[in-house]
Amino acid sequence: MPKLSYLKALNRAIGDEMDRDEAVCVFGEDVGVAVTHATAGLLKRFGPDRVLDTPISEQAFTSFATGAALAGLRPLIEFQIPALLFLVFEQIANQAHKFSLMTGGQTRVPVTYLLPGSGSRESWAGQHSDHPYSLFAHVGVKTAVPATPADAYGLLVTAIRDDDPVVVFAPSGALGVREDLDLAALAPVPLGVGRIHRRGTDVTVVAVGHLVHDALAVAEDLAGTVSVEVFDPRTLFPFDWSGLAASLERTGRLVVVDDSNRSCGIGGEIVATAAEEMRLIAPPRRVTRPDGAVLPFARELDLACQPTRAQLRAAVEKAVGAG
Amino acid sequence: MTDRTAGADRTTAPAPTADPAAALYRTVALVRGFEQRAVELVRAKVVLGGIHPYTGQEAIAAGTCAALRPDDVITSTHRGHGHVLAKGADPARTMAELAGRATGLNRGRGGSMHAADFGVGVLGANAVVGAAVPIAAGAAWAFRRAGSDRVALSYFGDGAVSQGVVLEAFNLAALWRVPLVLVCENNGFATSMRTEDTVAGSILGRAAAFGIPARTVDGTDPEAVRDATAEAVARARSGAGPTLLECTAYRFDAHHTWEHTARPRYRTDAEVAAGRARDPLEVQGARLPAATRAAIDAEVAQLLDRAVRFARESPHPDPAGALDHLYATGLRARAGAR
Ligand SMILES: Cc1ncc(C[n+]2csc(CCOP(=O)(O)OP(=O)(O)O)c2C)c(N)n1
Numbered sequence: 001m002p003k004l005s006y007l008k009a010l011n012r013a014i015g016d017e018m019d020r021d022e023a024v025c026v027f028g029e030d031v032g033v034a035v036t037h038a039t040a041g042l043l044k045r046f047g048p049d050r051v052l053d054t055p056i057s058e059q060a061f062t063s064f065a066t067g068a069a070l071a072g073l074r075p076l077i078e079f080q081i082p083a084l085l086f087l088v089f090e091q092i093a094n095q096a097h098k099f100s101l102m103t104g105g106q107t108r109v110p111v112t113y114l115l116p117g118s119g120s121r122e123s124w125a126g127q128h129s130d131h132p133y134s135l136f137a138h139v140g141v142k143t144a145v146p147a148t149p150a151d152a153y154g155l156l157v158t159a160i161r162d163d164d165p166v167v168v169f170a171p172s173g174a175l176g177v178r179e180d181l182d183l184a185a186l187a188p189v190p191l192g193v194g195r196i197h198r199r200g201t202d203v204t205v206v207a208v209g210h211l212v213h214d215a216l217a218v219a220e221d222l223a224g225t226v227s228v229e230v231f232d233p234r235t236l237f238p239f240d241w242s243g244l245a246a247s248l249e250r251t252g253r254l255v256v257v258d259d260s261n262r263s264c265g266i267g268g269e270i271v272a273t274a275a276e277e278m279r280l281i282a283p284p285r286r287v288t289r290p291d292g293a294v295l296p297f298a299r300e301l302d303l304a305c306q307p308t309r310a311q312l313r314a315a316v317e318k319a320v321g322a323g
Numbered sequence: 324m325t326d327r328t329a330g331a332d333r334t335t336a337p338a339p340t341a342d343p344a345a346a347l348y349r350t351v352a353l354v355r356g357f358e359q360r361a362v363e364l365v366r367a368k369v370v371l372g373g374i375h376p377y378t379g380q381e382a383i384a385a386g387t388c389a390a391l392r393p394d395d396v397i398t399s400t401h402r403g404h405g406h407v408l409a410k411g412a413d414p415a416r417t418m419a420e421l422a423g424r425a426t427g428l429n430r431g432r433g434g435s436m437h438a439a440d441f442g443v444g445v446l447g448a449n450a451v452v453g454a455a456v457p458i459a460a461g462a463a464w465a466f467r468r469a470g471s472d473r474v475a476l477s478y479f480g481d482g483a484v485s486q487g488v489v490l491e492a493f494n495l496a497a498l499w500r501v502p503l504v505l506v507c508e509n510n511g512f513a514t515s516m517r518t519e520d521t522v523a524g525s526i527l528g529r530a531a532a533f534g535i536p537a538r539t540v541d542g543t544d545p546e547a548v549r550d551a552t553a554e555a556v557a558r559a560r561s562g563a564g565p566t567l568l569e570c571t572a573y574r575f576d577a578h579h580t581w582e583h584t585a586r587p588r589y590r591t592d593a594e595v596a597a598g599r600a601r602d603p604l605e606v607q608g609a610r611l612p613a614a615t616r617a618a619i620d621a622e623v624a625q626l627l628d629r630a631v632r633f634a635r636e637s638p639h640p641d642p643a644g645a646l647d648h649l650y651a652t653g654l655r656a657r658a659g660a661r
Contacts, residue, residue, distance in 0.1 A: 025468075049468055055498065060457040060491030067461025070446050071396075072469070075461075091488075095454060101649045103439040103447060104430030108651030140649070140656065163651040192654075238654060 003178045004186075009149035010038045010116060010170060012186070013156035014076060018046050021074060024160055025050045027061050028078035038078055038116040038170075058084050062091035065111045066099070074110045076160060082118040082130045082169070093139045096165040108163040114156065114170065119210070119259055120295055121172040123302055129295035131259050133169050133208070134266045137237040142166040142191055144235045147212035149179040151234055154189030162191065171259070173210030194240035196247065200229035203253040203319050206244065206270055207232055211257045211307060218313050226320050236266050244270070245278045252281035253319045257312050262288040285315040343389070345615055347545040348607040350385035352623045354405040355604055357414055358576075360631050361404065361421055361435075365580045369635060370421045374435045377405040379543075379575035382603035383508050384409035386548025387476060387568075390556050396444040396462055398455035398477045401436045402508075403448030406478055411443035414626060415633035424637035431640040432648060446475075452513075453479055453486030456505070460492050463501040463559070474559040476504040476552075482513025484529050485521055493565070497533040500564035504555045505535070507567060508542065510574040511598075515589035530567035542570030543603045546610075573598030 004012075018024045026039055032053045034040040043051040054061045058079070065075035079085065085092070096109045119131035136143040142164055146152040152170060159166035197212060198219050205228055207215035212232045219228035231247050233240055248254060254274050258267035267286040274284055287307040289295075295302050340346040358378050364370040377384070384405035391397070391410070399406040407417055412428060420427030421435050428440045439447035446462060449455040459477035466473040483489050484507060496503045513521050530537035536558070540551040548570055555566035575598065577583060608616050646656050 052499075055491075055494055057491035057495060059488040060460070060495050063454065063457035063488065064461035064464065064492070064495055067398075067446070067458035067463070067475070068465040069461075070458065071462040071465035073465045090451065090454070091457075094451060095449075095458070099447065100651045101646070102429060102433045102437045103441070103648075104428070104432040105648035105651070106429070106439055106441045107446075110651075142650075142654075164654070241657075 001180045001182055004149045004181055004183065005178045006149045006152050006170065006175050007037045007116065009153040010114070010156055011040050013153045013160070014039065015042060015045065017157055017160045018042065018050060023072060023074045024076065025052070025068070025073055026076050026078065027052050027054050027065055029054055029056060029080055031078055036078065036080065036116045038114060058087045059091055062088040063095055066091065066096045066109055069109045069111050070099070070107055074160060076112040076114055078114045078116065081128055082115050082132060083127050085115070085132050089135070092141060092165060092167070093136070097139060097141050100164065109165050110163045111165045112156070112159040113165070113167045115168065116170045117172040117175060118169040119171045119173055120302055120306055123297055123299050125297040126294045129302065131169065131171065133167070133236055134260045134264065136167050137266055137269070138264065140237060142235070143169070143237045144191065145169045145171065145209040146234060147174055147209055147232050148177060150181055150186060151189055151195070153186045155191070155234060157188045158191055161188070166191070169209065171209035174213070177213065189234065191235045192238035192240055194231055194233045194243040196229060196231055198228065198230040200227040200251065202227040202251055203255060203316055204229045204231050204244070204247040204251045205312070205316065206254065206256045208236070208258045208266065211259055214307070214309050214312060215257060218309050218316065221313065222316060226316060228316060241273060244274065248274060248278045248280065252279050254280060254284040255287065255312065255315045255319050256284070257287045257307050259307055260289060261293050262286065262291045282319050282321065285319050287311045287315050340619070344546070344607070344610045345619060347385050347389055347549065348611055348616065349619045349623065350388070350409050351381040351545060351603050351607050352619055353414065353626070354381040354384055354408050356623050356627045357404060357408060357418070357630070360627050361418065362580060364422065364631065364634070370435070371423065372434060373580035374404070374421065375402040375579050376576040377402050379598065379603070380508055380510055380572045381405055382545040382548055382606065383506065383542045383570045383572060386545040387504070387506055387552045389545070389549045390552035391474070391476060394444065394473050396446050396459070396473070396475045398446050398459040398475070399438070399448035400455070400478050400480060401448065401450045401452070402480070403438055403478070404435065407438045407440060407445050407448065410445050412438070412440040412445060415630040418630040418634035419637045422634040422637070423639065424634060425640040426633070426637040453483035453489040455479070456483070456489045457492035457495065460496045460501050460503050463496070463503040464499060467502055467562070472502070472560045474502040474504060474556055476506060478506045478508060480513060481507060481509040481511070481518045481526060482521060483507070484526050490529065493530065493533045493535060496565040497535050500562060502559035502562070503565040504552060504559055505530070505565055505567040507569045509569055509571045512574060512578065512589070514578045515587055526569045527567070535565050535567050537567035537569065539569045539571060542572035543601050543606055545603060545607050572603070573601065575599050
């Protein structure tokens with residue numbers, strides 16, 4: 001079976017959707033030469049009318065895509081840097097997201113925002129290391145954070161076909177992941193449906209994005225002593241609350257590992273909802289970046305702010321009363 | 324373009340005003356009267372939140388929309404009733420929207436600053452200054468890409484030319500020659516601040532920097548606005564790209580009806596009186612026989628009577644549906660309290 005890399009999966013998803021639907025078009029900086037690789041080969045295949053290199057005008061081209069969507073197209077925008085989402089929060093959260101409700105349902109805004117390389121990228125320092133998915137979940141913009149190549153393909157396809165704006169965060173920590181798979185089996189993955197990567201009976205670890213792979217490693221490490229279930233929500237908005245509840249029915253214990261800032265991060269929401277509505281037999285725990293973190297440059301400082309396997313392992317052991 | 328889904332039919336048919344001069348006058352009179360009724364409804368607390376009156380600027384909406392086809396689209400501003408009506412929205416459903424009624428253009432979800440009617444090509448009024456300009460540019464680009472000759476027209480104020488996103492949109496529109504007409508309504512003020520105190524250089528100069536042809540038009544003369552817009556629209560349809568029209572007028576009333584209570588002082592009574600002396604209603608009215616004008620006035624007054632009655636008598640939306648339409652896909656949000 002061929003090995004599929006995460007980036008190639010994103011690339012395939014965009015190409016397949018452009019093939020399938022004339023209305024899909026791509027905007028972004030340097031998408032022609034595909035500096036991020038996600039758009040590789042698309043300009044040659046589909047031409048400059050569907051793959052547009054934009055000037056460095058994030059605010060304008062983000063709303064330009066909204067206008068194109070109002071007129072019937074399905075644009076995908078690639079952003080080179082996750083922090084650019086701060087620049088276009090107005091255009092996504094305050095414009096695209098609000099159109100459907102504010103017009104009383106007269107229209108839809110099917111735009112996909114793709115972030116190939118969100119989170120820390122090995123010492124790119126303060127303005128290149130944000131992982132701002134919690135902000136979008138907070139305002140209610142559909143938000144996906146795939147962990148594996150198959151999910152990257154499936155969620156991006158779904159995002160492009162969805163009639164609402166969707167942000168797809170491809171964590172830089174996952175871009176190198178490769179998977180053996182039958183390409184014919186690649187399929188859309190619905191929003192709002194989590195995935196259990198490993199079954200367990202003692203504790204549920206909810207891991208977001210690339211941290212799924214860390215959670216699996218920790219689960220493997222602990223295999224003899226603690227039975228860890230690894231739950232990947234795959235989309236943070238909508239969130240698979242019933243899937244989580246079912247997992248907690250089995251385990252009754254919860255640890256969340258989330259590479260975003262602690263205050264008001266998605267980890268807090270998961271813990272709060274579980275505490276309000278689900279079966280818990282021990283206090284839930286969170287492993288996150290520090291409050292208000294800005295990732296420092298030096299490698300050891302950068303790593304000191306990100307959730308580690310050691311922290312996750314300690315949190316799991318505490319949750320099961322062994323720590 | 325998705326079709327308008329709100330079900331209600333127009334409450335009246337538009338008046339037969341075959342003569343272009345009479346038709347322009349009718350639109351100016353309709354917008355003027357609508358604004359006056361809306362201010363009354365604000366005072367009566369039927370329209371909550373207040374409005375940004377368009378009074379004094381009606382020639383711009385009337386003239387520009389007269390040069391557009393029904394299948395062309397516009398984006399509008401926080402001061403948008405005039406644009407929405409001139410493009411053909413039903414006055415009764417527009418008034419009902421201001422009053423937050425279920426029968427409103429946006430089913431009561433938008434109100435004054437977000438009035439939208441996709442059925443007549445109004446892609447929405449927008450409350451963030453300058454925000455709609457790139458949206459209009461994107462729609463225009465999509466039309467061209469689809470092989471049609473439809474155009475988009477975007478209204479914005481003199482205050483908006485200091486917004487980065489507007490200038491970014493100028494760049495994209497000019498670079499990609501999108502069929503867009505940029506209409507800057509220079510009414511002299513951004514809230515309390517005079518244009519000369521907020522715009523370095525000039526508004527036309529902004530366009531010149533991007534190679535966009537631009538001219539200043541008397542925004543109190545509906546025919547001058549229509550003729551200038553027609554040229555810009557023809558240029559857009561021919562594939563030559565965007566044009567900027569700076570339409571000058573004077574805002575007769577408050578920036579927002581809130582001024583009637585807060586009373587900030589930023590202009591003198593004498594200045595307002597001088598501004599009001601050049602009245603688009605009179606400019607266009609003087610071009611018609613008195614009898615024609617009177618007949619239109621009477622017809623518009625009746626239409627607006629009915630619009631006000633329709634708005635007042637329409638049902639309020641059901642609170643159970645507060646988050647209906649939040650997602651086009653029908654995704655339901657979780658409740659806030661359970
Ligand atoms: C980006 C933004 N900043 C500030 C405001 C508050 N605000 C609303 S209208 C307005 C003045 C706009 O002036 P102008 O563009 O000249 O339009 P006019 O009100 O004169 O029609 C301001 C500052 C806003 N809505 N959006």
